[in-house]
Amino acid sequence: MTNSWCDARPTLHLVQFSGPIPKLTDSCTGASIRRRPSVTGPGTFTSSQLATLTGALPTLRAFRRGTTVTEAAREQGVSQPAMSRMIARWESDLAIPLVRKQGRGIALTEEGMVLAGAAEEALAVFESSLETVMSTRDSRPVRLGTLRSLSGHLAPLIADAQTRVNLSVSEGSADALLSLLAGSELDAAIVGPRPTDAKFTWSFLGDQPFHLVVPRDHPLAVLREVQLTGLGDEPFVAMDKQYTTRQFADELCQEAGINPVIAVESDNSHTLRSFVQAGLGLCILPAAMAAAPGVSSVPILRPDSSTATREIGLVRVAGRQLPPHVRTILLNLTATFSQVRLGDRN
Structure with missing residues (x-):
C-alpha cells in the first residue's frame, strides 16, 4: 500500500510540445527540476557552454598548480565566496563536477583535471599570442x-x-x-x-x-x-x-x-x-x-x-x-x- 500517489512507481509519459519548453517542477515537493544543458550529439557542446567554461580557464589552471580557492580568488580580484559561487555555477551550467572536497580544501575531479590540462595549454598559446600582439601594438x-x-x-x-x-x-x-x-x-x-x-x-x-x-x-x-x-x-x-x-x-x-x-x-x-x-x-x-x-x-x-x-x-x-x-x-x-x-x- 502506498500513502500517496507520489510513493507509487513513476510512469513516464512522452508529450510533444510546440513552442517554448515549459518549466518543470517536482509534483510532490514543488521544487524546480534543473534540465541538463542541451547537447546536439555525443561529444558536442553549445556555444553558451564554451563561453561559460572559457571564463573558468585561469581558475582551472590555478587549481592544477595547487592554488587554493582563497589564493585563486585573490589573484583574480574577487572574494573567496564569489569564487566558490563561480565554481558552483560552472558545474551547474556544464553538468560536470569540476572539484571535490579534500580535507579542508578542494581538489580537481578526474574531469576537472582533464579540463585543467587543456586550460594550461590553451592559456599558454593565448598568452604567447597576446604578448606578440601587445609588442606589435607598442611598436607600430x-x-x-x-x-x-x-x-x-x-x-x-x-x-x-x-x-x-x-x-x-x-x-x-x-x-x-x-x-x-x-x-x-x-x-x-x-x-x-x-x-x-x-x-x-x-x-x-x-x-x-x-x-x-x-x-x-x-x-x-x-x-x-x-x-x-x-x-x-x-x-x-x-x-x-x-x-x-x-x-x-x-x-x-x-x-x-x-x-x-x-x-x-x-x-x-x-x-x-x-x-x-x-x-x-x-x-x-x-x-x-x-x-x-x-x-x-x-x-x-x-x-x-x-x-x-x-x-x-x-x-x-x-x-x-x-x-x-x-x-x-x-x-x-x-x-x-x-x-x-x-x-x-x-
Whole structure:
C-alpha cells in the first residue's frame, strides 16, 4: 500500500510540445527540476557552454598548480565566496563536477583535471599570442593624417622630439582624412576647419593665414596686405572644390562681395602657382603654399580688416583607445605645435 500517489512507481509519459519548453517542477515537493544543458550529439557542446567554461580557464589552471580557492580568488580580484559561487555555477551550467572536497580544501575531479590540462595549454598559446600582439601594438607607427599645406611643418617637430618617433604620414583633403580616421586607418588627423561631426574630438593647434598669390609683375605684388573687395573682375585659379582650402577661399570671396570667374581648377598647389606665374589668374592659398619663384604672395585682410586665417587642430575619434606610445607622441606633437609658424613656407 502506498500513502500517496507520489510513493507509487513513476510512469513516464512522452508529450510533444510546440513552442517554448515549459518549466518543470517536482509534483510532490514543488521544487524546480534543473534540465541538463542541451547537447546536439555525443561529444558536442553549445556555444553558451564554451563561453561559460572559457571564463573558468585561469581558475582551472590555478587549481592544477595547487592554488587554493582563497589564493585563486585573490589573484583574480574577487572574494573567496564569489569564487566558490563561480565554481558552483560552472558545474551547474556544464553538468560536470569540476572539484571535490579534500580535507579542508578542494581538489580537481578526474574531469576537472582533464579540463585543467587543456586550460594550461590553451592559456599558454593565448598568452604567447597576446604578448606578440601587445609588442606589435607598442611598436607600430603613429598613423597621422595631415593637410598638404601642413605636412612640411611636422619635420622640425619630429626632429626636435625628445624620444624616437615612428610616424606614418598620410596627406589629403580634410574629408578624405576624416573618412580614414573614422575607419580606424588613422590615429589622428591635423585638419581645418573644425569638424562638425560629434564623433570627433578637436584640439586647437593654431591659426593658418591665407595669402593672395599674384604674378611678380602684378600691381598688387607690391602691397603689404590686400582686401579682396574690388577684385571681382580679376580671373582666378583655384584648388578643386573637394578641398577645404577652396571652400575657405570661396568663403573669403563671398565675404568680400565678389564672385570671380575660375579659369582653372587643380588639386596641386605647385600647378596653381605656375598658372599664376603664366598670368592665367590670381589664387587664394594658405601662406605656407603661396610662395614660389615668379609669383608674390600678399596677406589677405577680411572686410573688418582682420587677417584671413582658419583654425587648425588635431582631430581624434571620441572614445577610441589608442596604444600608450601613440597617445604620448600625439600629446607631444600637440604641445610643441605652438612653436610652429603656420605662415612659414614648408
